Amino acid sequence: MSLFITFEGGEGSGKSSQAKALYRRLHQLAIPALLTHEPGVTPLGEKTARLLKWSQDVDISPVAELLLFNTSRAQLVTEVIRPELESGKIVICDRYADSTTAYQGYGRELDLSVVATINKAGTLGLTPDLTVLLDMPVREGLARKHSKKDRFEAENEKFHQRVREGFLKMAAEEPERWLVIDATQDKEKIAGIIWERVSGLLRVS
Numbered sequence: 001m002s003l004f005i006t007f008e009g010g011e012g013s014g015k016s017s018q019a020k021a022l023y024r025r026l027h028q029l030a031i032p033a034l035l036t037h038e039p040g041v042t043p044l045g046e047k048t049a050r051l052l053k054w055s056q057d058v059d060i061s062p063v064a065e066l067l068l069f070n071t072s073r074a075q076l077v078t079e080v081i082r083p084e085l086e087s088g089k090i091v092i093c094d095r096y097a098d099s100t101t102a103y104q105g106y107g108r109e110l111d112l113s114v115v116a117t118i119n120k121a122g123t124l125g126l127t128p129d130l131t132v133l134l135d136m137p138v139r140e141g142l143a144r145k146h147s148k149k150d151r152f153e154a155e156n157e158k159f160h161q162r163v164r165e166g167f168l169k170m171a172a173e174e175p176e177r178w179l180v181i182d183a184t185q186d187k188e189k190i191a192g193i194i195w196e197r198v199s200g201l202l203r204v205s
Contacts, residue, residue: 012144070122106166
């Protein structure tokens with residue numbers, strides 16, 4: 001059966017590691033799956049990602065960010081996500097439209113109704129079956145980032161706090177889709193919580 005699972009969370013929350021762990025578990029069980037991420041993957045997405053995350057000499061407005069993320073997303077959905085779902089695979093995506101709502105909507109404080117409209121266009125109406133939110137205090141998450149910081153990681157603590165609050169608000173508004181996990185827990189315990197939910201959806205042990 002096809003299933004669309006997304007992973008969300010603030011900086012340093014461990015969402016990428018947990019997305020990879022879930023993919024490996026499905027692979028070990030011979031369950032067809034694909035692991036992808038945003039922004040990037042497609043040729044258009046890779047170029048957009050470099051601009052959005054690492055541009056030093058280009059001033060990108062919040063609205064331009066919103067549009068650029070959704071440009072990359074529309075291409076990813078068209079080229080990768082939707083075809084793989086239609087072939088019966090489980091698609092795991094590290095970040096999706098909820099990140100745009102959190103970062104550009106809550107973080108950059110854009111009009112949430114505008115963000116929702118643009119996101120709907122960018123996703124081509126494709127909504128995740130399950131969204132896993134790895135939640136942790138902002139300072140603890142940022143302290144985990146030791147490598148060179150991109151444009152978003154370098155934002156101030158108040159920005160990241162708005163992002164965290166945005167994620168939690170979205171999860172509270174749609175609890176049937178979201179699985180909120182305390183990301184300060186042991187990695188194996190987190191993976192177990194995620195697998196319990198996913199295996200229930202797949203009806204496997």
